[in-house]
Amino acid sequence: MTAIEKRKQRHIRLSLEENVQADVGTGFEDVRLIHRALPEIDLEDVSTSVDLFGKGLSAPLIISAITGGTENAKRINSTLAAVAEELGIGIGVGSQRVALENPSTEHTFSVVREKAPSTLVVGNLGCPQLSLGWGVPEARCCIEMIRADALAIHMNPLQEAVQVEGETRYRGILDKVREVVEGIDVPLVMKETGCGIAFETAIELENAGVEGLDVSGVGGTSWAAVEHHIAKEVRQRDQEFLGEALWNWGIPTAISVVETSSSTTLKIVASGGIRTGVEMAKAIALGADAVGIAQPFLVKAVEGRDALREHIQRILLEFRTVMFLVGARDIEDLKRVRVVILGRTAEWLRARGFKPGEYALRGA
Numbered sequence: 001m002t003a004i005e006k007r008k009q010r011h012i013r014l015s016l017e018e019n020v021q022a023d024v025g026t027g028f029e030d031v032r033l034i035h036r037a038l039p040e041i042d043l044e045d046v047s048t049s050v051d052l053f054g055k056g057l058s059a060p061l062i063i064s065a066i067t068g069g070t071e072n073a074k075r076i077n078s079t080l081a082a083v084a085e086e087l088g089i090g091i092g093v094g095s096q097r098v099a100l101e102n103p104s105t106e107h108t109f110s111v112v113r114e115k116a117p118s119t120l121v122v123g124n125l126g127c128p129q130l131s132l133g134w135g136v137p138e139a140r141c142c143i144e145m146i147r148a149d150a151l152a153i154h155m156n157p158l159q160e161a162v163q164v165e166g167e168t169r170y171r172g173i174l175d176k177v178r179e180v181v182e183g184i185d186v187p188l189v190m191k192e193t194g195c196g197i198a199f200e201t202a203i204e205l206e207n208a209g210v211e212g213l214d215v216s217g218v219g220g221t222s223w224a225a226v227e228h229h230i231a232k233e234v235r236q237r238d239q240e241f242l243g244e245a246l247w248n249w250g251i252p253t254a255i256s257v258v259e260t261s262s263s264t265t266l267k268i269v270a271s272g273g274i275r276t277g278v279e280m281a282k283a284i285a286l287g288a289d290a291v292g293i294a295q296p297f298l299v300k301a302v303e304g305r306d307a308l309r310e311h312i313q314r315i316l317l318e319f320r321t322v323m324f325l326v327g328a329r330d331i332e333d334l335k336r337v338r339v340v341i342l343g344r345t346a347e348w349l350r351a352r353g354f355k356p357g358e359y360a361l362r363g364a
């Protein structure tokens with residue numbers, strides 16, 4: 001096993017066995033949807049279907065990028081993809097860097113397209129690789145490997161800074177992103193990995209030509225936490241302390257959804273700490289087009305296909321029920337429902353120049 005394959009294996013193990021969750025909220029705890037005692041629709045009228053990046057989905061849900069590169073990762077990807085196909089939701093693969101460097105591991109990614117022949121499949125590559133010289137040819141290779149419908153490029157400056165021997169060169173990335181956008185023929189999605197995206201960055205990325213943003217904000221899996229545990233295992237004290245200090249760094253998911261969706265016309269995927277169908281509905285009402293979930297789906301995929309399917313079905317039942325309770329017949333209706341934002345989240349938004357109460361009117 002190469003060093004990078006070992007690292008991937010470690011990420012899975014630590015995400016399953018250690019506490020790697022942020023201990024600050026996503027902001028959704030401050031968001032309230034308004035109950036309608038008379039929804040004026042029947043529950044059976046509710047349609048959760050959407051189109052995202054050219055694919056029809058039964059609900060606006062994506063299994064976020066998790067893994068690839070090892071035999072264990074292949075088993076996990078196979079389970080995730082089979083359930084995604086069965087339920088008609090999207091799926092992202094983990095960083096494909098490992099397969100570009102070692103093509104004998106490609107099958108651990110391409111299994112996703114084999115098991116999910118028709119649903120939305122999103123490829124994945126990292127900004128650090130772009131800054132080290134990769135570009136259009138590698139991006140195309142990732143897309144071909146899994147016949148991806150879209151390509152995500154992950155932004156992970158915090159993770160790289162905490163990682164032992166991480167790759168922290170981020171200068172000039174916007175130009176590289178522009179090149180990749182022009183050189184590929186599927187939508188490019190820029191994806192954070194647990195620290196959120198501010199509106200200033202969202203606007204820069206929209207100007208660079210990307211079609212989507214996956215905000216992956218604070219409130220769920222913390223990569224400072226994951227790298228903290230790794231540093232502890234390999235006795236790198238400075239990185240261990242740094243990971244602890246920055247455990248909760250970033251922009252909470254709900255705030256990032258408001259900032260990005262109200263300042264651009266990009267497709268917005270809300271992720272980072274989303275765990276329930278209620279939070280899923282809140283994210284869409286705040287302006288997201290879809291929701292992504294990673295760590296809890298990893299846990300269930302390891303338990304097996306039935307456990308994962310049941311878990312996702314429960315989230316979708318909850319989501320559908322909430323749509324009924326706010327009188328939303330479809331996803332466009334849900335985007336228009338009124339929300340109330342309280343407490344710290346409202347204060348944060350006001351301090352950033354947003355007027356809580358107005359941002360949810362996007363598309364109205």
Ligand SMILES: Cc1cc2nc3c(=O)[nH]c(=O)nc-3n(C[C@H](O)[C@H](O)[C@H](O)COP(=O)(O)O)c2cc1C
Binds near residue numbers: 011095193220
């Ligand atoms: C084990 C594991 C591996 C991950 N690997 C990647 C990756 O390769 N590329 C990526 O863009 N995000 C990766 N992520 C980040 C997730 O896609 C997601 O943005 C983040 O975990 C927040 O979502 P969550 O709180 O639902 O876990 C990974 C997450 C986990 C738990």
